Amino acid sequence: MGSTSAHNNEGLGRRDLIKRSAALGLIAVPTMSFLSACASSSSGKDEEKSKGKVTKDNPFGVAKGGTLDVVIFKGGFGDQYAIEWEKLYKAKWGPQISHLGTQEITGKLQPRFNAGNPPDVIDNSGAQQIKLDVLHKNGQLADLTELLEAPSYDDPNKKVKDVLIPGTADKGFIGGKMHALQYVYTVWGVWYSGKLFKDKGWEVPKTWDAFLTIMKEAKADGIGGLAHQGKHPYYVNVMIMDLIAKTGGLDAMKAIDNLDPKAFVGSDAAKQSIEAMYEIVEKGLLMPGTNALDHIESQTAWNKGKAVFIPSGSWLENEQLKQTPEGFDMKFLPMPLLPGSKLPFEAIRAGAGEPFVVPEKAKNKTGGLEFLRMMVSKEWSTKFAQEANSLTIVQDGVDKSVTLRPGTTSAVAAVDACPVEQRFDYFYTTWYSEMDETIRTASAELMAKRIPPNEWLKRAQAAVDKAAKDPASKNNKRP
Incomplete structure (x- = not known):
């Protein structure tokens, strides 16, 4: 799929197509084997020793040089856009950047999470994404609240949250806090x-x-x-x-x-x-x-x-x-x-997809946060549109000179025709991955004519009832 989030949020779990005049804002070799990951295991206190001076233009205190480890789901959007981003990041901050584009997110990264040596930035998407609610329950995701409150890259007088399409940050909240930047505005x-x-x-x-x-x-x-x-x-x-x-x-x-x-x-x-x-x-x-x-x-x-x-x-x-x-x-x-x-x-249905995360135990967490901050700049948003033929959650986030393909143009037209209050998006795929999987399985059975509609309804409701018994569910509520 594309994003989760093409096959998930899949996907998906993925992948503002909104009036452009108002707000446009849509098997690799691992960098480290399991054994070497264990050998260089980090305790989470192992962030880069040197830190840059915290300023309005450098709100997280990124140091020049060092390293940045980036893993991108290479699905419907490919990963060339991220390679272009990394060139821009390196030009500003000068780190040695490790890049991995793969569809095997769980296979490549679960051992690294287990060893306490995760990458610094992850596009955690696709059919093999590591479930966000599971990472959250294990305390493995950085709280991105400070990202939302940081000065935006293009205009330090605005906060990051102020340059995003209204409501799009909500998709990244789990348990009441933001843990994922759902970057692509998908229809x-x-x-x-x-x-x-x-x-x-x-x-x-x-x-x-x-x-x-x-x-x-x-x-x-x-x-x-x-x-x-x-x-x-x-x-x-x-x-x-x-x-x-x-x-x-x-x-x-x-x-x-x-x-x-x-x-x-x-x-x-x-x-x-x-x-x-x-x-x-x-x-x-x-x-x-x-x-x-x-x-x-x-x-x-x-x-x-x-x-x-x-x-x-x-x-x-x-x-x-x-x-x-x-x-x-x-x-x-x-x-x-x-x-x-x-x-x-x-x-x-239109909203944010393609979750980018910074692991809590990332070696260069400040660099990861800065990478996400630069992602919501107009330059990086435009680069994504050029390389991935999709738009982002950044308001007015694509240079007007960019020509869109027929399908994307059609999706933009659909958003033009839909008032904001009539756009909708589901959150259960992120909040309750087990429930989501159960409903998917029931749908596969239905489409194969192995169960009738009333059985599908029973299975879907049972999945809802089970999720409701999880104490963590009380922190997820839509008004």
């Missing part, structure tokens, strides 16, 4: 080929019935209606959860994040939504074989015209650059509406 929904729609004479479907009609017509022509990334049910959950939020309104979304005893069982919105998704399965509108495919396989089949629709976040375009045919004209589609939906068609 989630369904995607299609503008060329295919033009060739077939199809109109953009705004209702669920119109959505199904297109898929039925496609099936008659030998084309799958919906492809999904079967091995990563995070993606089909994008559709399920969007349907619940749009059908039941923001209260239905918050009921899930707040572990309501009727979040799923007893929720008419959840019942209607899961039954609607199951209708796609029952009517044979899935692309054949999609349940057994990973994200790249299913997305590539979609690019080849074997399916009309596919769910994803807005990292999709960058992730599929090599597989997307010329003239494909990638387009974003907000989730079509079920009858009686409380939110309009234009309502979309």
Whole structure:
């Protein structure tokens, strides 16, 4: 996937697409083996001995020289953007920078966390991310409150929190404190080929019935209606959860994040939504074989015209650059509406994704914090847009001269059409990883026709009820 956060928050867990005039702001060799990590284990008191003078331009007291250890999830956004960032960081602070781009975040980094020798900056994303709530419970994440309160890089008279799109920092809060900088402003929904729609004479479907009609017509022509990334049910959950939020309104979304005893069982919105998704399965509108495919396989089949629709976040375009045919004209589609939906068609899930963290026991924690501060500068935000074809959480964070690709342009247009109060985003994927995994597994079973909708609802509610019994859950609350 792209970010978590493409496959998670996945992802995901990932990946302000907002009015540009208002606020644009979307297997490697390890640097150290397990044994050498143990040999150089840090106790957490082992930060760089020398510290620079604390000033408004250097709020964390970064020292010149030294080292900086950076690990980046090399998923939908690649890692070239980070390599460009590192050049800028090195030019200012002069450290020797160790860079690792990988999709094996847990495999490469769990031993280092265990040994007390984690990197200084981590893009902790993808299907193999280390769960943020687990790292938090183990006390392994630095508190980023001081980052929010620090002077911003571009204008020291403003704090970092003041240059971010309102609300985007909230996604990084766990247990009442900020522990992750969710950097990419992502739009989630369904995607299609503008060329295919033009060739077939199809109109953009705004209702669920119109959505199904297109898929039925496609099936008659030998084309799958919906492809999904079967091995990563995070993606089909994008559709399920969007349907619940749009059908039941923001209260239905918050009921899930707040572990309501009727979040799923007893929720008419959840019942209607899961039954609607199951209708796609029952009517044979899935692309054949999609349940057994990973994200790249299913997305590539979609690019080849074997399916009309596919769910994803807005990292999709960058992730599929090599597989997307010329003239494909990638387009974003907000989730079509079920009858009686409380939110309009234009309502979309949009928010922060792709969590960057600084470990509590990082050798150069001050350097890690400064790296994150520079990430929310306009220069670094623009560099990300150029290299990753996505926008960031930085307000007005992309130089106006940057040309965006069709899919990203389409996502920006969708945000333009959606008032801020009608944008929504789920937090449970970050707050309760075990609950998230249980719901994903149930969704995979549903799409494979191994369980019916009522069983899905029971399993999802059981996951909510279990999470609610965790004492730590009392610190997570959406108003």
